[in-house]
Amino acid sequence: MFCRPTEQRPEDPQETLFSLTYGVEAVIPVEVSLCSARVFGFTLAKKEQLMVKQLDSLEECREFVIIQLADYQQKVAWRYNKDVKKMEFSAGDLVLWKVVRNVWDVDSGKLASNWEGLYKVTAIAEAGAYYLEEMEERPLP
Template structure:
C-alpha cells in the first residue's frame, strides 16, 4: 500500500498537536505558546475558528508568548512526576540480594564472554562460584570452587 507525501504531513501535524502523557501539553504549544488550529477546523469551521478575528487574536497571541515559560515549567514538573511514577512501577518487582563472603553464586553470561558457537540455546548463567570479597555496591570478586580467582569479576 503506497502513501502520498501529503498524508505524511497530516500524520506529522497530528503528532505535533496531540497532547503527550508525559507533559500534558502538545509539542506545538510548548514551542510556540499557543494551541494550533488543525486543518479540519479550517475546512469545517468551529466556534473557536469562526468567532475570532485577526485584531482580537493579536493581543491573545502576545499574552500566550509571555506565558510560554510558565507552561514549559509546568511541563518540566509533570515530566519529573511521570518519570518517578514509571520508575516506581518498574522497580516494584526488583528483589535486592546481598551476598556474603563464601556464598555460592552464578555469573551471567554476556555476549562478549559467550561461546561463539553456542547459539541461542546457550545457558544464560555460568559457574558455581564463591564470592571472595565485596568490591562495591552489588559488585563481588569471584573465585572458582578450586580457589582460583576469576579475572575481571
C-alpha cells in the first residue's frame, strides 16, 4: 500500500515501495559511477534531516493505512452480510433443523432431505441460540 499524506508537500518525492519498505530511496550503481545530480547533491546532514522528517511522518502514515484497512474491512463485511436475512424465533414456534454432512444419510444419496424433524422452541438461550424439544416433548441436548 502506498502512504500518501493528507497534504502533498512539493519538496517531498512520490513514495515508492522501496522507500516505504527500507525508509530510503534507491540509488542505482550507474548513478554513483556517473555522478548524477542526485549523487552530486548528496550531503550527510541533508540525509539525516530527511530521515528525521520521515520518522516524524511515520505515525501519520500508519494511521492512514489503519483507517484504509478498517474501511476496506467494513466494505467486505457489508458485502458478505448484505444477503443475510435475520430471523428470530419465540417460545412455541415450530422449526426445522438443518442436517449437516457428517450425519447425512449416505444411502439416500443426493435426494436425501436437507432438513430433519419438526422441533418446538421452548426458550431463548441468548441472541440467536434456542432451546429445542421434539414434538414428543423430549428436550434436545
